[in-house]
Amino acid sequence: MNLPSEMIDTGTRGRADAGTGGQGESSFSASPRHRVTASFAGIWSVAKKDLREMLNSPMAYVLYVIFLLVTGYFFAQPLFVVGQANMAPFMDLVPLILVFLVPAITMRSLAEEFKSGTFEILTTLPLKIHEIVLGKYLAGLLVVGLALVLTGIYPVILEFLGSPDWGAVIGAYIGNFFLVSALASIGLFASSLTRNQVIAYLVSWAVGFGLFLAGKVIVFFPYPFADLLNFIGFDSHVDNISRGVLDSRDVLYFISLAAFFLSLALMRLEKKFRSACAK
């Protein structure tokens, strides 16, 4: 699963080479001078535009409210009912909620651009295709990241009422952030497949939920499969990190997952416009 971590790079290099070779590459080929190097300015411009668009529309705020309501309930319930200053029930639930939330934020990313035709504006600007993909990814990451940051109020409240285990709390947040980075790339890829946001949501939800579930159902499988599922699923990796164990294998797992789906999105866009069934 971790093989494609370099795919973004090799992908672009291949494209630039092919571009000098002849026909059919104009749209996204980089000139020799600009080969591979994605300028952060380009990425940030695209990200800023997406952020503005998302924050100018009510969608993000509705999602924040829903997210805070649901997580707030699971935070407050043990606090008031059981009388425990404990983040664990909340933290256990966050990955599942993220599986539902992240696709809702990333679904419009490319699908809406295809639908409204604005993708034509983006691709005819002096931007490289991976700047567009990474910019959109960054924007999604920031918007979801903000949702996570907003829940930071909960452990702060706990600090007043008791003494939360800050190591576990911070570990859990780091774990969830890695999870978000993978989910956002899945969402972006799903959004690159279609001009229909609902389909984009369902595809990325299905992939995310499948990976979420994979870690939950290992008890039903015999030995080699159980281990494999355990590796593929989110669970074991999130668990490790949220226990405060930052194992490079888990970090690599999420980074590879993100890189894999980002490369798929990149390839998808290139193919879409090379074969040019764009209309």
Added chain:
Amino acid sequence: MIEVENLAKYYGSVKAVDGISFSVGKGEIVGVLGPNGAGKTTMLRVLAGYFPQTSGVVRILERDNTSEGLEIKREIGYLPENNPIYETMEVTEYLSFLWDIRRPAEPDRKDKRLKEIMDSCNLGSVAGKDIGELSKGFRQRVGLAAAILHDPAILLLDEPTSGLDPIQAREVRELIGGFKTQKTILLSTHILPEVHAICDRVLIIHKGKLAADKPLEQLDTSEEYLITAGFERNIAGGQDLFAAFDGVLAVEGPEAEPGAGQYSWRIRAAQDIRGRIFECAASKKLPLIELRMEKKSLEEIFHELTK
């Protein structure tokens, strides 16, 4: 500025653009005409770098689009068909976003240029509004402002006035006409008067092929004159009278216009015989009340070329 050789673009097995060659010099305004589905938009999209051509060579500003696409995009202003635009962004936000990408090295010129462009496109009154809330005329002006923001040498405009009311369309045309001689403009349209109003030259595209590439005034290549002569009353033997002139190819008429009291003959001739018709009418005391030569309209030429 723009050189296109044997450009072809296939969508699967459909040939949208099929072997088009032309070149556009500095400061020219060239109209791209053609029926819907002729390949105008596809061609402009290739030039703008939206997607690559299937085959053929495109050189813009002496750069090949397969190897230096990004550099070309920096120097082009492009208004896509139907003017897609980010509706949830404010006008200034949108233009500022474009400036950051197009001229990242000159952030200090941004404010001045944004103000300039808002003034010249009359956008001052809607600067802080969401683009989605604007009327179609304003949206179109935002699209144009976006295309010319970075002062590109080349403008590609895909149906810049489609869907506008006549007054808005005229405003947009005046805006485009204002760039005459400063910029090289390729403009697709199917509004023929627009071509007359601003273009120096036309490319007529039909079924993916170039049907004509001529300066506007040379477009009518037929060697025929179409003359209409109207008289107050019917003239006995008019048919033979006109047919006897030198160079007359055919005579039709008379056509009586009900109530107008006019009988008109339509004469096709190899030369302009209006003078002789007048002399003849004067000597025979025939009540000539109308005498005119028709030029083939662009519409007719267009129709003939795209038959």
